[in-house]
Each structure stands twice: as C-alpha cells, then as structure tokens.
Amino acid sequence: MSAPSKPVPLTTVESTETSDSGAQTLTLSVGPQHSGSGHMRLIVEVDGDIIVNVAPDPGYVHRGIEKIIELRNIIKSIPVIERPSIIDASNLNHAWVRSIEEIQGVEVPRRGQYLRTLLNEMNRIMSHLYWLSIYGVFLGHTTMFMWPLGDRELFIDLAEKLTGARITYSYLVPGGVRRDLPPGFAEEAVKRTEYFEKRLKEYDRIFFNNPLFTSRAKGIGVLSKEKAIELGCTGPTLRGSGVDADLRKDEPYAAYSELEFEVSTRPDGDSFSRAMVHMDEMRESCKMIRQIVKKIPAGPIRRKAPIVLPRGVAYGRVESARGECSFYLIGEGGDKPYRARYITGSYRNMAAIPAVLLGNRLADMPTAWWSIDYWPVEADR
Amino acid sequence: MSLSHEREDDLVQKLKEAFSNDIKETNIIRRGRLEVTVAPEKIKEVAVFLRDKLGFDHPNGVSAVDYNRENRFEIVYHISSMRTKDMRDLVLDLKESVPRNAPKVGSLVSVWSGVENYERESFEMFGIQFDGHPRLEKLFLTDNWDGPPPLRKDIRFPTD
Numbered sequence: 001m002s003a004p005s006k007p008v009p010l011t012t013v014e015s016t017e018t019s020d021s022g023a024q025t026l027t028l029s030v031g032p033q034h035s036g037s038g039h040m041r042l043i044v045e046v047d048g049d050i051i052v053n054v055a056p057d058p059g060y061v062h063r064g065i066e067k068i069i070e071l072r073n074i075i076k077s078i079p080v081i082e083r084p085s086i087i088d089a090s091n092l093n094h095a096w097v098r099s100i101e102e103i104q105g106v107e108v109p110r111r112g113q114y115l116r117t118l119l120n121e122m123n124r125i126m127s128h129l130y131w132l133s134i135y136g137v138f139l140g141h142t143t144m145f146m147w148p149l150g151d152r153e154l155f156i157d158l159a160e161k162l163t164g165a166r167i168t169y170s171y172l173v174p175g176g177v178r179r180d181l182p183p184g185f186a187e188e189a190v191k192r193t194e195y196f197e198k199r200l201k202e203y204d205r206i207f208f209n210n211p212l213f214t215s216r217a218k219g220i221g222v223l224s225k226e227k228a229i230e231l232g233c234t235g236p237t238l239r240g241s242g243v244d245a246d247l248r249k250d251e252p253y254a255a256y257s258e259l260e261f262e263v264s265t266r267p268d269g270d271s272f273s274r275a276m277v278h279m280d281e282m283r284e285s286c287k288m289i290r291q292i293v294k295k296i297p298a299g300p301i302r303r304k305a306p307i308v309l310p311r312g313v314a315y316g317r318v319e320s321a322r323g324e325c326s327f328y329l330i331g332e333g334g335d336k337p338y339r340a341r342y343i344t345g346s347y348r349n350m351a352a353i354p355a356v357l358l359g360n361r362l363a364d365m366p367t368a369w370w371s372i373d374y375w376p377v378e379a380d381r
Numbered sequence: 382m383s384l385s386h387e388r389e390d391d392l393v394q395k396l397k398e399a400f401s402n403d404i405k406e407t408n409i410i411r412r413g414r415l416e417v418t419v420a421p422e423k424i425k426e427v428a429v430f431l432r433d434k435l436g437f438d439h440p441n442g443v444s445a446v447d448y449n450r451e452n453r454f455e456i457v458y459h460i461s462s463m464r465t466k467d468m469r470d471l472v473l474d475l476k477e478s479v480p481r482n483a484p485k486v487g488s489l490v491s492v493w494s495g496v497e498n499y500e501r502e503s504f505e506m507f508g509i510q511f512d513g514h515p516r517l518e519k520l521f522l523t524d525n526w527d528g529p530p531p532l533r534k535d536i537r538f539p540t541d
Contacts, residue, residue, distance in 0.1 A: 059521035066506075067532055102411075229463045232440040232495030243463055250469035251413065315414055315459060315472050317441075328444045328457065328474075341444035343459075343499075348442070351495050380521055 025052060030365070032060045040376035042353065042369070049362045054354040062380040066342050073335045074100055074309050078170045084344060085378040086167050088127040090119045091320035092344070092378075093172045098253065099316025099327040100174045106305045110255070112176030114296040117255040119162060119171055120318075121285040121292070122155045125196075127321035128278045129155075131373045135275070136207070138366035139216065144207045151199050154192045161185060176302025186293035193286040200283060208279060217272040221356035221368025224269055231351040235323020236281065237372050240274035242267040247319035258295070259288050271356075271371035278373070308335045322346050322373050346379035388471070389415050392435060399430055418476040421486050428458070428475065428492040436462040441472060443499035445507045449534040452481045454509055458489060458496065479509070488514035506532035 024047075031041035039060035045053035065084065069077040081096045082089035094116060101108065108116070129148040136144025156166045161182050163169040171178050207213050223233070228241035238245055246263040248256040264280030266273030309331035317326035322345030330339040349372050356368045389409045396417060397404055403423035408416040419427050431437040441459040448455060458475040462468040479486055488511035490497050500511045501520040508530035511517055519526070529536055 059519075059523065062521040064531065067536075067538070071538060229439050230494055232442075232493070238463075245463055245469055250466075313410060313416075315410075315474065317472075324441065326441065326459070328442070328459065330446065339444070339446045341442070341446075341457075343442040343444075347498070348495075350498055 027053075028362075032057070040374075040379075042357075044357070044362070044365070046362055051357050051360055051362060051365065054357045056350055056353050058350065058376060058380050060380070061377045065381045066340060069340045069342075070337060073307070074337065075173065075307060077340075078173065079168065081342075082168050082170065083377075084342075084381050085127070085320075085322070085346070085375055087130045087375075088123055088321040088378075089168045090116075090123045090171055091127075091318055092325055093170065094120055094254070095316055095318045095320070095325040095327050097172045097174050098318060099314040099329040100309060101305065102314035102316050103310055103312040103329060103331045104174065104305055106175050106303060108176050108254075109300045109303055110297045111180075111299045112301045112303075113254045114292050115162075115177045115181070115301060116172055117259070118289060118292045118296075119159065119169065119177075120254070121288045122159055124321045125282050125285045126152050126155050126159075128282050131278060131321075131370075132203075135370050138370045139213065141207060141212065144203070147199070147203065147206075151196060154196055158185075158189060158192060161188070173302070173305075175305030176300070178302075180301050181293075181296070189293045190290055193289050197283065197286050200279065203279070208275070214272060216364070216367050217270065217275060217371070219268075219270050219272075220364045221271045221360060221371060222269050223352055223356050225267075227355055228269065228352065231355060232348050233323070233352050234348045235319070235321070235345045235373075236274055236277040237323065237349045237352055239263065239265045240277045240371075241269035247317060247324060251317070253318060255292065259291050261288050271367045274371040274373075308333065309337055320345050322375060322378065323348060342381050344378045344381065346373075346375045347381070349374055350379050386412060388468070389413075392473070393417070395435065396427070396430075399434075400427055403427065413470045414472055414474075416474045416476060418478070421477045421479055424475065424477050425487050425489060425492065428489050431460065431473070431475065432492055436464045436468065437473060438493075439463045440493040440495040440499075443496050443503060445503040445509055445532075447481075447507060447532070447534045449481065453478045454481055454484050454507060456486060456503065456509065458493075460493065484509040485512060486510070487512045488517075490514055506530055508533070 025045050028044045030044055032039045041057040043055040043057055044051055065080060068080055082093050085092055129152040133145045133148040160166050163171040223241050225242045228238050242265055244263050244265045249263055261284045264277050266276055311333045312331050314329045317324050325345055326343050328341035329337055332338040352372055360368055386409050393407045403420050406418040437460045439461045441461050444457040446455040455476055455478050459472050461472050488500055500514055503509050504517055505519045505522050
C-alpha cells in the first residue's frame with residue numbers, strides 16, 4: 001500500500017495562487033536546510049506578508065527508532081533512545097528506564113532517585129540554554145547566541161564529572177544509575193549554580209528586558225489555553241499558555257516529591273510568555289540542584305534489575321525539557337520489547353506550529369516558531 | 382501517594398453505565414493507568430463522552446500495535462485531563478482492534494484535533510486507514526517511499 005506523495009518543490013517559491021477575494025497568495029518552502037537547529041520544512045502560504053496557511057513537513061531526520069528498539073535488547077537500546085535529543089539525553093533515558101522498571105516491578109534506591117533527578121535538572125538547564133542561544137541567532141542577537149553556549153559548559157563539565165560523558169550519558173539504567181557522586185561534586189555544583197544565577201540576571205538585562213526582544217515577542221504567536229490543551233501541547237508551550245501542568249508535580253517521580261520548586265506559568269500564551277517560562281525553569285532547576293546535593297541520602301545507587309522485559313504493559317512518562325516524553329511499552333517475556341511507542345515533547349508540540357504562526361507576519365515567524373522550542377530530531381525520532 | 386483505585390473504578394463504572402454493550406474490556410494497570418477497549422464502530426461516541434462528560438480534553442498520543450499472530454492491529458489513544466487538576470496523573474488508553482487484512486477505522490480528529498499527526502503516522506507506518514481524517518498523507522517517510530508500511534511486524538531489517 002502506498003500513500004499519495006507530497007509534491008516536491010524544485011524552487012523556494014512553490015506557486016502563486018489567486019484567492020476568492022482576488023488577493024494573490026504565495027507559497028514558500030521554509031527549510032529543510034538547517035534554519036536554526038535540525039532539519040525540517042514548513043510550507044508557508046502568505047498573503048502579502050501575512051501568513052495564511054502553514055503545513056509542517058517533518059521527517060528529514062527520521063531514523064525509525066521505534067523499529068530499531070523493537071529489535072534490540074532493552075539495555076542496548078539506551079544509547080539510541082538518547083539520540084533524538086542529545087541536548088536533553090538523560091530525560092529521554094529516564095522515560096525509557098521508568099517504563100521498563102514499571103513492567104519489571106523494580107524499585108530504585110533513594111540515592112539512585114536523587115542522582116537521576118540531579119542529572120535531569122542539569123540537563124534541563126543545558127537544553128534550555130541551547131534553545132536560548134538558537135533563539136538569539138533567530139533574532140539576530142549575537143551576544144545571546146554566544147553567552148548561553150558558553151555558560152552551558154558549566155553544566156556540561158559538571159555532568160562529565162558525574163557520568164564520564166559530556167552530552168550523551170547513558171547514565172540511567174534499569175534499577176538505578178551507573179556511577180555515584182565523585183568527591184567534591186557538591187561544592188562545585190553549588191559554586192556553579194550560584195554563578196549561573198548571577199549570569200541569568202545579566203541575560204535579563206541584555207535580552208529579556210531589552211525592547212529589541214520584548215517588542216518582537218510580546219503579543220506575537222499567541223496560543224490560547226483552550227487551543228493548547230486541545231492540540232495536546234506539553235511542557236513550556238503548555239505552561240506558557242497558562243496551564244500549570246508539570247509531571248514533576250502532577251505525577252511526582254524520582255525525587256521530585258521531596259524537593260521544593262515552583263511550576264512556572266504565564267497567562268498570555270505569546271512568544272514572550274513561553275520564553276519567560278524557560279527562564280524561570282532554569283532558576284528553579286538551579287535551586288533543585290542545590291537542594292539535591294545538600295540532602296541526598298546515603299545508600300546504594302542501583303538495585304539489580306533483570307535483563308529481560310516480563311509480559312506486561314506500561315505507559316512511562318517524564319517531564320523532559322520540551323515537555324512530556326513517554327513510552328508505551330509492551331513486553332512479552334523476552335529481552336526485547338514487543339512494541340515501544342516513543343512520543344516526545346517536540347512531536348506533541350508540532351501540532352502547535354500552525355496555530356502560533358497563522359495570522360502573523362512572515363518577519364515574526366522566527367520569534368513565534370522557535371519559542372515553541374521545537375527540536376526536529378526529537379520529533380522525527 | 383495513595384495507591385487506591387477508587388477514581389479509576391468510578392470512571393469504569395460511569396463508562397459501563399453509558400455504554401453497557403460497547404465496552405468490551407476494561408483493565409486498571411495501576412493507579413493512574415487505565416485501559417478501555419471498545420468496538421471500533423462505537424469509539425467516536427465513547428470519545429465524545431470521555432471528552433464532554435468525564436473531562437478528558439488532552440490527547441497525549443496515539444499508538445498502533447501490530448499483533449500479526451492474532452491477525453489484528455490495535456490502535457491506542459492515550460488521553461488525559463487538564464481541566465481536572467487532580468486527574469492529571471491519569472492516562473486513559475482508549476483501545477480498538479481492527480482486522481489486519483482490512484485496517485480501516487474512523488478518525489478521532491473531530492474529537493481531539495491534536496491526534497491528527499499521530500493518526501497520520503499510524504497510517505504511513507502501519508497502513509491503517511482513518512476515515513474522516515482531514516489530511517491522510519505521509520508525515521515522516523520520504524516522498525518517494527513506495528515500500529510496505531515499515532513498522533509492521535513482518536517487515537524485517539536486512540541485518541535481522
């Protein structure tokens with residue numbers, strides 16, 4: 001069976017059409033070359049410079065990961081699970097091991113839970129910083145491209161001390177984590193998060209309180225609360241539309257029930273709101289990292305977990321940097337899953353792209369689109 | 382966290398009262414995870430009931446599963462509620478089965494518009510037809526792909 005195929009445009013401007021009202025519209029192909037981060041195309045129809053129609057065209061970085069993990073041992077799949085979003089690797093890894101543990105009935109020791117939470121929160125900061133630097137590029141603000149990428153090294157170094165790897169950690173395994181805290185980690189983490197919080201104030205001064213940014217982001221790309229819920233949006237995109245949904249609070253996993261933090265929401269649903277949710281979350285993550293290194297309990301970091309997946313079904317999900325990342329996992333007793341459905345935050349937020357772009361000017365497209373933090377590789381899997 | 386299943390039992394009860402003949406099976410996996418299997422021809426009515434009467438307004442995703450040994454596909458709608466704050470830890474799996482040789486079901490895009498992309502993916506990866514879908518075209522696969530739906534169980538990798 002073959003599906004009807006999409007037309008492949010040969011030029012940037014696909015076609016011009018005349019609408020019923022007599023206005024002439026132009027269809028543009030935005031992408032699929034690297035327009036910021038990751039390959040994806042948006043087919044945009046404009047009337048003058050007003051966007052009247054948008055069709056996302058993903059799939060340029062589709063790797064068939066669901067099929068790959070069906071054919072591999074559940075442990076061997078961990079590195080490939082992380083690949084869709086290497087800047088947020090440990091959160092995706094967490095969703096995977098959480099669903100496995102749910103079927104296996106394995107309890108993770110408390111120290112292991114704390115270490116998982118620690119790396120997850122460091123990863124959230126790293127991911128948001130990457131998003132912010134690309135946002136700087138999109139808005140032509142070179143300083144905001146350089147600073148977050150530079151400050152991201154603070155946490156990359158910390159993660160390297162903890163896991164041995166800079167970006168893709170494969171740190172979480174069924175039953176716990178791979179390595180314990182290295183000596184001197186707590187002091188280093190406190191020092192770095194405190195320094196980073198000072199830097200965030202400078203970010204506010206140079207970018208977020210800058211008319212150059214606010215005048216281009218406030219009121220642009222509005223996504224209403226009702227629409228965000230109906231489209232199944234998640235993460236900062238949903239919270240930027242005024243819904244205080246966060247799995248870390250709503251379905252507390254790992255050590256989140258023992259930590260104090262606020263869920264950041266903004267009522268307006270515009271690009272500025274979504275950007276500010278990201279900023280708030282970085283501050284909260286810093287607070288959480290300091291709490292974790294202070295109150296992490298002693299004990300084992302890992303419990304022995306079987307290498308097979310018993311018969312059973314689980315829907316394991318975590319709050320990754322881009323929202324809910326979930327696995328619908330079906331085990332049938334072997335060492336491979338029968339089916340592993342992989343749904344990521346970017347994939348879910350793809351539905352919001354047309355909603356935030358319609359009715360805006362073409363020049364506002366970068367501001368509105370990238371405020372969703374859509375990561376094409378994570379969406380395509 | 383409480384481990385009681387009262388909330389889930391209550392939902393099952395309400396569904397069974399409204400659709401006594403059409404709910405084929407219900408299963409509470411654990412607290413916050415509930416499976417409901419319905420007849421394909423009634424899924425839209427059940428979905429509208431879930432959305433309007435029980436507050437399930439938020440689609441989390443759609444999974445298709447190929448049970449080739451039983452000669453059927455299973456389509457699973459994962460849905461949750463944002464409206465009711467104390468139900469946010471609950472995911473309801475609304476399931477339906479279709480025969481593998483005639484995989485045709487009704488689309489639920491008119492109930493939850495957010496399932497559009499997931500249904501498209503199930504169409505291209507499993508070859509399941511969704512009646513009433515506004516844009517049933519390939520989503521991730523390349524334009525010139527004319528092979529079989531690649532996520533079906535009988536499609537093997539050359540290295541297998």
